Amino acid sequence: MSRVAVLKGGSSLERQVSLRSGARVEDALERLGHDVVPIDVGADLVTRLEDTAPDVAFVALHGRDGEDGTVQELLAILGLPYTGSGVLACIRCMDKVLTKHLLLDAGIPTPEFFAFNETAFRELGAAKALPAIEERLEWPVVVKPAGQGSALGIKFARSAGDVPAALIAAFSYDDKVMLERYVKGRDLAVSVLDGADGPLALPVVEAVPREEDFYDFEARYEIGRTEFVTPANLPDEVTAEAQRLAVAVYELLGCYGVARVDLMLDDSSGELFVLEANAIPGLTETSLLPQAADAAGIGFDELTGRIVELAFARSASATSA
Amino acid sequence: MTIDDHHVPSTGGGSESPAGRMREPRSTSRDLERYAGLFASRTRTMRSSAMRDLMAVIARPEVISLAGGLPDTSSFPPETLAAVTSRLASEDSARALQYGPTEGLPETKRCIAEVMAAEGMRADPEDIIVTAGGQQVIDLVTKTLIDPGDVVIAEAPTYPGAVPVFSSYQADVVQIEMDSDGMRIDLLEETLDRLARDGRTPKFIYTVPTFQNPAGVTMSPPRRRRLVEVAHERELLVLEDNPYGLLRYEGTSDSTLRALDGGVFVMYLGTFSKILSPGIRLGWVVAPPPVLEKINLGKQAADLCTSTMSQLLVHFYFEQGDWRDYVDSLTEIYRARRDTMLDALAEWFPREAEWTRPAGGLFIWVTLPDFIDTTDLLARALRDNVAFVPGSAAYFDGRGHNSMRLNFSGSNEDAIREGIRRIGKVVEEQVALYGTLTGGRPAVVPRAAASAPLPEQPESPGGQVVPLPQRASREGRAKRRS
Numbered sequence: 182m183s184r185v186a187v188l189k190g191g192s193s194l195e196r197q198v199s200l201r202s203g204a205r206v207e208d209a210l211e212r213l214g215h216d217v218v219p220i221d222v223g224a225d226l227v228t229r230l231e232d233t234a235p236d237v238a239f240v241a242l243h244g245r246d247g248e249d250g251t252v253q254e255l256l257a258i259l260g261l262p263y264t265g266s267g268v269l270a271c272i273r274c275m276d277k278v279l280t281k282h283l284l285l286d287a288g289i290p291t292p293e294f295f296a297f298n299e300t301a302f303r304e305l306g307a308a309k310a311l312p313a314i315e316e317r318l319e320w321p322v323v324v325k326p327a328g329q330g331s332a333l334g335i336k337f338a339r340s341a342g343d344v345p346a347a348l349i350a351a352f353s354y355d356d357k358v359m360l361e362r363y364v365k366g367r368d369l370a371v372s373v374l375d376g377a378d379g380p381l382a383l384p385v386v387e388a389v390p391r392e393e394d395f396y397d398f399e400a401r402y403e404i405g406r407t408e409f410v411t412p413a414n415l416p417d418e419v420t421a422e423a424q425r426l427a428v429a430v431y432e433l434l435g436c437y438g439v440a441r442v443d444l445m446l447d448d449s450s451g452e453l454f455v456l457e458a459n460a461i462p463g464l465t466e467t468s469l470l471p472q473a474a475d476a477a478g479i480g481f482d483e484l485t486g487r488i489v490e491l492a493f494a495r496s497a498s499a500t501s502a
Numbered sequence: 503m504t505i506d507d508h509h510v511p512s513t514g515g516g517s518e519s520p521a522g523r524m525r526e527p528r529s530t531s532r533d534l535e536r537y538a539g540l541f542a543s544r545t546r547t548m549r550s551s552a553m554r555d556l557m558a559v560i561a562r563p564e565v566i567s568l569a570g571g572l573p574d575t576s577s578f579p580p581e582t583l584a585a586v587t588s589r590l591a592s593e594d595s596a597r598a599l600q601y602g603p604t605e606g607l608p609e610t611k612r613c614i615a616e617v618m619a620a621e622g623m624r625a626d627p628e629d630i631i632v633t634a635g636g637q638q639v640i641d642l643v644t645k646t647l648i649d650p651g652d653v654v655i656a657e658a659p660t661y662p663g664a665v666p667v668f669s670s671y672q673a674d675v676v677q678i679e680m681d682s683d684g685m686r687i688d689l690l691e692e693t694l695d696r697l698a699r700d701g702r703t704p705k706f707i708y709t710v711p712t713f714q715n716p717a718g719v720t721m722s723p724p725r726r727r728r729l730v731e732v733a734h735e736r737e738l739l740v741l742e743d744n745p746y747g748l749l750r751y752e753g754t755s756d757s758t759l760r761a762l763d764g765g766v767f768v769m770y771l772g773t774f775s776k777i778l779s780p781g782i783r784l785g786w787v788v789a790p791p792p793v794l795e796k797i798n799l800g801k802q803a804a805d806l807c808t809s810t811m812s813q814l815l816v817h818f819y820f821e822q823g824d825w826r827d828y829v830d831s832l833t834e835i836y837r838a839r840r841d842t843m844l845d846a847l848a849e850w851f852p853r854e855a856e857w858t859r860p861a862g863g864l865f866i867w868v869t870l871p872d873f874i875d876t877t878d879l880l881a882r883a884l885r886d887n888v889a890f891v892p893g894s895a896a897y898f899d900g901r902g903h904n905s906m907r908l909n910f911s912g913s914n915e916d917a918i919r920e921g922i923r924r925i926g927k928v929v930e931e932q933v934a935l936y937g938t939l940t941g942g943r944p945a946v947v948p949r950a951a952a953s954a955p956l957p958e959q960p961e962s963p964g965g966q967v968v969p970l971p972q973r974a975s976r977e978g979r980a981k982r983r984s
Contacts, residue, residue: 192562192564193559194559308940345873346872346875348939349873349932350878408538
């Protein structure tokens with residue numbers, strides 16, 4: 182039995198999801214016999230950790246601070262083992278633009294994109310470059326903030342006229358945004374879990390919207406409005422390729438413990454494209470990682486337990502090295 | 503949507519000990535599908551939204567929330583509450599702890615009659631049902647009148663809390679635009695004609711004619727008279743929702759629709775939430791007897807009766823002194839807060855913004871340039887720890903994306919000034935950025951063009967977004983810009 186601090190909540194826009202992930206993890210940890218210390222992350226985080234002296238921190242935070250390496254850096258300074266990826270992998274995953282550059286370099290397919298930060302527009306006249314970009318990407322274009330994990334701030338621009346407002350929306354979340362070629366196709370997610378023989382891709386989950394509205398991101402992860410098919414009904418070779426890509430992305434970004442890689446299967450070309458990787462996948466009832474693990478015969482408690490063990494294992498190997 | 507319109511920050515929610523709430527791990531992906539298969543079809547129209555997820559952030563203590571609709575209960579004298587509850591306990595304990603009649607206690611109905619008299623209405627106790635807040639009235643009336651697909655007419659924008667009610671009964675809501683004189687009755691009539699041509703008759707018209715939530719405007723007396731005439735001519739029911747009528751900061755009061763109609767087609771919704779306390783959950787409905795009878799059956803099914811404890815609390819509160827004194831004190835507080843917010847808007851919001859100037863109630867409605875989406879703006883504003891309600895929460899079809907509702911009753915004047923300053927700064931940044939993106943000064947879309955229905959919307963149901971005219975003074979801004 183260990184004392185496990187579950188870090189959840191915080192002030193990120195994904196606070197709600199994080200609270201739900203955290204509550205579910207707490208239940209699982211208690212069933213596994215651990216002593217659980219729930220911590221809603223705020224200004225007193227370090228004090229709380231010092232007062233409660235946990236053996237390990239379970240990071241159930243999503244979005245800013247929790248998923249971008251900030252909290253991980255702090256836990257490393259405190260010498261406290263923690264679950265999931267380290268600082269560098271978190272930084273690489275949280276910044277979708279950085280992720281995509283790394284993918285390109287490694288030859289992993291990702292939709293064509295152009296990224297800007299706000300200074301480019303404010304100080305370098307980047308607006309003049311927009312028509313050239315629009316020519317190269319074809320409509321519609323997806324406009325995304327670089328560092329927002331949920332559907333918030335993602336807009337479709339159907340024509341050049343939509344772009345400025347879409348950019349304003351995206352800049353509400355981050356000072357770096359991107360315009361990405363829209364891949365029309367099937368929405369796939371592959372979770373990767375570390376095991377004795379290295380990272381293992383779990384069964385592919387497909388999110389199938391019940392209503393034919395591809396532009397409604399909010400509907401995507403809501404029970405009743407999106408149907409999750411696990412394992413996704415795909416030809417074997419496509420499943421294998423999606424899983425291979427996911428593990429490649431996981432290793433490329435230096436993820437540890439667990440991560441989820443989101444892909445699109447292009448309807449017209451049949452090609453797979455990697456959109457992004459999530460260093461801390463959701464653990465709520467509707468989240469994709471638990472569904473994938475379940476389909477692989479790994480129940481939620483076992484999944485939670487394994488993520489904690491991996492945190493100890495990393496800490497042990499770091500100490501012995 | 504689901505905006506929790508009256509969201510109150512929860513206390514200590516995040517860090518309670520999980521002991522005692524251990525559950526079996528059940529929700530596997532198979533279960534998810536199993537649950538999904540069991541949901542009623544109406545749950546599909548009960549939409550969640552990005553906004554709901556943001557509520558958890560808004561509830562954090564460091565956030566200045568101009569989002570809720572909270573009255574300032576901190577101004578209620580605790581000694582009065584102590585005296586009232588003490589009398590309630592010593593004089594009527596057994597009854598307070600017991601069930602009561604579905605329609606409510608006679609003592610409470612007498613209090614209600616007093617409040618209605620203060621607004622120029624006479625109500626027979628037999629025509630009143632006491633409810634769990636005004637919200638239950640909206641629910642019960644909709645439950646009584648609406649089959650899936652039936653038409654309800656509402657204002658554009660409408661009370662955000664009514665949106666999930668109408669949605670859950672699968673009503674087809676047609677929203678009629680407003681201007682500074684409230685609902686455009688001419689457009690209402692056009693819409694009724696159009697619906698009639700399609701063989702459709704709305705079941706009822708839902709309106710907040712006085713200090714409307716969220717727009718802050720008040721229906722003019724001629725429009726009130728015309729609306730009542732229209733209801734009589736076409737034999738349509740009207741649900742008059744009047745939570746704020748007594749919270750007037752200037753001018754004189756207009757006749758309620760109910761007073762004009764005499765109780766033939768107008769159903770009246772009242773509440774103690776804004777004149778005493780929303781925590782006691784006490785509202786009421788007055789309706790024509792045949793309708794009331796069905797509402798009564800619905801109420802029985804929903805909760806048997808309204809809290810007897812709350813009802814007797816109101817009774818003893820009305821006995822111990824003049825209930826109007828507290829309303830007067832609230833009016834003083836809110837008037838100052840409204841003025842503070844209007845001044846702050848004039849000082850900090852860019853000139854591309856417009857807003858309403860309410861003569862009472864709790865809300866100001868702000869319309870921004872078309873290129874700003876207020877849900878995204880809210881996410882940005884939350885980084886600066888300030889919140890508001892995005893306008894789309896007041897529509898059924900995604901309109902209102904560039905509007906926001908601001909509440910001035912729930913925050914003190916310093917917080918209002920600071921909150922408006924922060925929002926104004928973000929709006930100004932976005933306006934400037936848009937200018938950069940489009941080259942030069944922001945090409946602010948003319949109001950008429952901005953409000954045209956979007957091409958991908960299959961049909962524009964009656965109303966369009968026509969922002970309410972700005973009445974704020976320009977001088978305030980000139981000051982700052984010079």
